[in-house]
Amino acid sequence: MGRLMAIEGRKNAQDARRGKIFTKVVRELTVAARAGGSDPKANPRLRLAMDRGLAVNMPRDAMERAIKKATGELEGVSYEEIRYEGYAPGGVAVIVDCMTDNKVRTVADVRHAFSKCGGNLGTDGSVSFMFRKLGVLSYLPGSDQDAIESAAIEAGADDIVVYPDDKSIDVLTSPDSFETVKQAMEAAGLKPEHAEVSLRADNDIAVSGETAQAVLKLINMLEDMDDVQNVYSNADVTE
Numbered sequence: 081m082g083r084l085m086a087i088e089g090r091k092n093a094q095d096a097r098r099g100k101i102f103t104k105v106v107r108e109l110t111v112a113a114r115a116g117g118s119d120p121k122a123n124p125r126l127r128l129a130m131d132r133g134l135a136v137n138m139p140r141d142a143m144e145r146a147i148k149k150a151t152g153e154l155e156g157v158s159y160e161e162i163r164y165e166g167y168a169p170g171g172v173a174v175i176v177d178c179m180t181d182n183k184v185r186t187v188a189d190v191r192h193a194f195s196k197c198g199g200n201l202g203t204d205g206s207v208s209f210m211f212r213k214l215g216v217l218s219y220l221p222g223s224d225q226d227a228i229e230s231a232a233i234e235a236g237a238d239d240i241v242v243y244p245d246d247k248s249i250d251v252l253t254s255p256d257s258f259e260t261v262k263q264a265m266e267a268a269g270l271k272p273e274h275a276e277v278s279l280r281a282d283n284d285i286a287v288s289g290e291t292a293q294a295v296l297k298l299i300n301m302l303e304d305m306d307d308v309q310n311v312y313s314n315a316d317v318t319e
């Protein structure tokens with residue numbers, strides 16, 4: 081009985097987590113479709129949101145409903161994009177991108193998370209100057225480095241980063257060329273494990289011990305909120 085209860089509890093937790101991921105995808109689909117239309121071929125942001133949905137096994141009909149609601153074919157909720165900036169313990173810069181139908185609720189939740197974890201919510205622009213927006217195509221350890229580098233250069237990527245600890249690889253692009261490079265890499269048989277337009281810090285801050293635990297607690301709290309789409313930081317967590 082105890083083992084069955086443990087399995088059921090784990091499944092419930094996984095289902096809850098999956099539900100939160102689906103919620104975030106639906107909001108991104110909604111905002112992307114409303115801003116750029118319902119045709120993914122003509123709307124790169126929508127195409128990227130659909131790719132994210134497929135990556136987490138979200139049913140296509142659920143994605144199509146979200147898009148129809150966004151474009152007025154079905155009744156839906158209106159979401160607004162908001163960015164919050166602040167500092168976690170240790171002077172770590174944090175950016176929180178949200179989509180919400182209730183700004184009062186969202187800012188209260190975000191402020192509470194920063195306060196609870198020993199951080200401070202800042203003003204617009206207080207940390208965003210430390211980050212760059214870029215496209216990231218990530219490849220697992222053991223991937224063919226020579227083939228990836230050759231194809232990425234041919235496709236017009238800005239940089240290729242090989243991480244020394246595990247030899248995983250990131251191909252970096254400008255936001256504008258992200259989709260072109262991604263398509264070229266896939267056409268060359270080099271589909272990335274993960275691909276997104278993201279924010280990356282110019283310089284990381286090393287944190288460890290209790291400070292690192294507090295930073296991770298804050299990031300986890302923020303990422304667990306339905307209204308939060310993405311959390312970015314310049315933390316380099318060490319053991």
